[in-house]
Amino acid sequence: MTRDRYGFLLLLHAEWTKFRTVRGWVTGTVAAALLVVLFAVLAGIGGGDGGPDVPVGPDGGPVTDSFYLVHRPLTGDGSVTAAVSAPRSSLPRGLADLRPGRVPWSKAGLIIKAGTRQGSPYAAIMLTGGHGVRMQDGYTRDTAGPAGAAPRWLRLDRSGEEVTGLASADGTHWTRVGTVRVRGLGTTVLGGPFVASPPAVRGMGTSGSVSTAVFEDLHAEGGWADGKWKGEQVGPRSPTFSGYPRNVAGSVAEEGGRLTVTGAGDIAPAVRASLPTGGTLGEILTGAFAALVAVVVIGTQFITSEYRGSLIHLTLAAAPRRGRVLAAKAIVLWTVTFAAGLVGAAVAVPVGGRLARASGVYVFPVAFATELRVVAGIAALLATASVLALAVGAVLRHGAGAVSAVVVGIVLPYVLVAIPFMPAGVSNWAARVTPAAAFAVQQTLVPYDQVASVYTPYEGYYPLPPWAGLGVLAGYAAAALAVAAVLLHRRDA
Amino acid sequence: MRAALHAEWTKLRTVAAPRWLLLGAIAATAALGAGAAWAAASVDGGATTVPSLIGVRLGQAPVAVLGVLVIGGEYGTGMIRATLAATPRRTAVLAAKAVVLTGAVAPAGAVAVLGSAAAERLILPAADGPTPRAIGGSVLYLVLIALLGLGVAAIVRDAASGAGAVLALLYLLPVLTRAIGGPRWLQRIGPAGPDGPWTGLGVTAGWAAAALLVGGLLLHVRDA
Numbered sequence: 001m002t003r004d005r006y007g008f009l010l011l012l013h014a015e016w017t018k019f020r021t022v023r024g025w026v027t028g029t030v031a032a033a034l035l036v037v038l039f040a041v042l043a044g045i046g047g048g049d050g051g052p053d054v055p056v057g058p059d060g061g062p063v064t065d066s067f068y069l070v071h072r073p074l075t076g077d078g079s080v081t082a083a084v085s086a087p088r089s090s091l092p093r094g095l096a097d098l099r100p101g102r103v104p105w106s107k108a109g110l111i112i113k114a115g116t117r118q119g120s121p122y123a124a125i126m127l128t129g130g131h132g133v134r135m136q137d138g139y140t141r142d143t144a145g146p147a148g149a150a151p152r153w154l155r156l157d158r159s160g161e162e163v164t165g166l167a168s169a170d171g172t173h174w175t176r177v178g179t180v181r182v183r184g185l186g187t188t189v190l191g192g193p194f195v196a197s198p199p200a201v202r203g204m205g206t207s208g209s210v211s212t213a214v215f216e217d218l219h220a221e222g223g224w225a226d227g228k229w230k231g232e233q234v235g236p237r238s239p240t241f242s243g244y245p246r247n248v249a250g251s252v253a254e255e256g257g258r259l260t261v262t263g264a265g266d267i268a269p270a271v272r273a274s275l276p277t278g279g280t281l282g283e284i285l286t287g288a289f290a291a292l293v294a295v296v297v298i299g300t301q302f303i304t305s306e307y308r309g310s311l312i313h314l315t316l317a318a319a320p321r322r323g324r325v326l327a328a329k330a331i332v333l334w335t336v337t338f339a340a341g342l343v344g345a346a347v348a349v350p351v352g353g354r355l356a357r358a359s360g361v362y363v364f365p366v367a368f369a370t371e372l373r374v375v376a377g378i379a380a381l382l383a384t385a386s387v388l389a390l391a392v393g394a395v396l397r398h399g400a401g402a403v404s405a406v407v408v409g410i411v412l413p414y415v416l417v418a419i420p421f422m423p424a425g426v427s428n429w430a431a432r433v434t435p436a437a438a439f440a441v442q443q444t445l446v447p448y449d450q451v452a453s454v455y456t457p458y459e460g461y462y463p464l465p466p467w468a469g470l471g472v473l474a475g476y477a478a479a480a481l482a483v484a485a486v487l488l489h490r491r492d493a
Numbered sequence: 494m495r496a497a498l499h500a501e502w503t504k505l506r507t508v509a510a511p512r513w514l515l516l517g518a519i520a521a522t523a524a525l526g527a528g529a530a531w532a533a534a535s536v537d538g539g540a541t542t543v544p545s546l547i548g549v550r551l552g553q554a555p556v557a558v559l560g561v562l563v564i565g566g567e568y569g570t571g572m573i574r575a576t577l578a579a580t581p582r583r584t585a586v587l588a589a590k591a592v593v594l595t596g597a598v599a600p601a602g603a604v605a606v607l608g609s610a611a612a613e614r615l616i617l618p619a620a621d622g623p624t625p626r627a628i629g630g631s632v633l634y635l636v637l638i639a640l641l642g643l644g645v646a647a648i649v650r651d652a653a654s655g656a657g658a659v660l661a662l663l664y665l666l667p668v669l670t671r672a673i674g675g676p677r678w679l680q681r682i683g684p685a686g687p688d689g690p691w692t693g694l695g696v697t698a699g700w701a702a703a704a705l706l707v708g709g710l711l712l713h714v715r716d717a
Contacts, residue, residue, distance in 0.1 A: 289665045293660065293665060297653050398652075399569065399652045400652035400655065403652075403653045403660070407554075407657065407661075408554045412550075412551060415550070415664050
């Protein structure tokens with residue numbers, strides 16, 4: 001071992017000794033970990049208001065499965081064809097006043113579904129308000145069809161578990177949009193026209209809409225049961241369906257072979273705006289904010305207290321290469337804070353999640369690997385924030401100023417994006433360039449192209465991928481450390 | 494008391510930090526207010542309502558830090574011993590600090606809030622703009638936040654911890670209580686108030702008074 005490296009190990013040991021022998025810092029670090037756990041427990045037992053179960057799709061994720069279905073049973077193989085007009089949508093303005101509006105993902109088309117139970121498997125071909133012909137299945141899969149103007153002839157062809165969607169501009173020349181294998185469809189299924197009309201994004205929120213479409217030339221071939229087409233609202237009461245606007249209901253009317261169908265709702269994966277009662281890991285880990293302030297105070301004091309007590313003279317006399325003193329402090333601080341944060345988050349996530357589920361809150365499901373990423377990410381966030389505080393403390397040599405700068409720099413952008421009025425552009429910008437970007441590590445929700453919604457940090461959707469967000473904070477910490485090293489070198493202590 | 498006031502005023506006016514913090518509070522309040530109004534105007538023609546005087550949420554941070562520094566800084570440098578030797582009546586020291594702090598924050602806060610209101614009116618002429626009552630309330634709110642900082646720093650006797658504690662009260666309590674979702678009263682007890690500065694003013698005043706009371710009591714009882 002070279003003398004140099006041995007010297008650095010001694011330096012690390014010296015800084016570790018300083019840290020562990022100040023009772024306030026040790027208590028503060030332990031308290032930070034406990035705060036993470038405490039708030040997870042409080043969030044867990046806060047509880048929900050019960051209510052109906054959240055519908056769950058074939059792959060276990062929460063779904064919206066509420067729409068107006070006009071159906072007949074189909075046993076075995078068969079197909080259904082119709083000429084579908086583009087859905088016309090209406091949005092409420094004020095109380096009980098519907099005005100025509102644009103709902104890009106309103107859907108009118110044909111569906112084959114295992115049953116009317118919410119979350120049951122299906123495949124559908126549809127004409128949308130603003131995205132042309134689509135074929136969708138399994139709630140999350142979406143395929144674009146040929147472009148062109150409405151009306152469109154659509155056909156759904158079922159053969160065993162395979163469902164093929166076709167589209168045509170004239171009813172004679174058909175284009176295949178897709179063939180999908182729908183598991184668990186069963187022998188007898190329901191099929192026919194449907195209309196769905198998801199909430200439209202308006203400003204910073206969403207508001208319910210309703211859409212109407214006309215189906216002409218409807219005919220069914222194969223094993224369809226005889227009888228009339230029967231209209232029914234699938235999933236009328238559901239946590240993922242906010243219901244119809246006032247004074248409107250789903251309906252079907254027949255007149256001279258034309259079916260006019262009105263419906264609301266959606267067939268899609270649930271997102272935060274459509275399942276507002278759902279909890280996320282980020283909410284269970286809210287205690288990280290409290291812990292953040294504690295570790296920032298400790299990180300700052302780790303250097304500013306040396307100036308106050310003039311211990312810095314002794315420290316720098318013992319280790320004249322000042323940059324290495326700073327590096328040793330940063331390493332010790334990062335490691336200790338990371339360990340404390342890791343323990344806190346590793347206890348908080350399973351405990352908080354279990355308590356929340358036990359008290360009737362639906363928690364958005366996450367893979368185990370994601371859970372690990374969130375736990376390690378929160379620990380890294382706390383550790384990196386404390387190093388940033390150390391560096392800012394070394395630059396300012398002033399405890400209160402450094403604490404305020406770091407807390408305001410990290411927490412205030414988060415508080416600002418947490419104001420629901422904040423325009424999406426502004427909050428996404430804040431969650432991209434400020435140190436608060438690091439909160440992306442707790443993201444567990446996935447945005448979907450085929451679901452128009454409010455994807456803002458407030459709703460739990462961050463513009464940066466998890467580790468990139470943490471990288472932004474690490475960048476700030478590294479820059480601050482570099483400035484601190486230069487100033488420490490230049491200035492008299 | 495008069496001498497104590499004069500001493501505190503001299504201390505406040507001859508150091509650079511208070512001036513910068515107050516200027517920072519003015520700039521932050523006006524800048525965030527203007528930024529939010531501009532963002533709302535550019536998104537959908539001003540149809541979105543921006544909470545009026547939102548800039549106060551940023552401007553309160555430097556004001557709180559100033560409150561913390563007025564006594565926390567003295568503990569850091571050991572100056573507090575000289576102060577208490579000169580004015581043995583400790584509650585008088587704290588009272589003088591509170592008065593001087595109020596005198597400094599009130600005019601700066603008025604400039605900050607009026608600047609923010611003017612910026613909002615310029616950018617969003619269609620909006621109603623803040624009422625005189627809201628403007629007055631926001632200035633009072635900033636004063637109370639400074640006093641809260643003073644009280645908390647007198648309790649913890651350290652500038653860094655004091656700043657951490659006050660900022661946690663201001664920014665974290667709303668986030669935490671909302672996440673817990675618990676009883677409604679819990680969401681109303683934070684010093685930053687439930688829906689903006691004006692409505693929660695009574696609560697803010699309660700916090701400031703409690704912090705000053707406890708701080709004064711501890712200052713009286715403990716050795717410095």
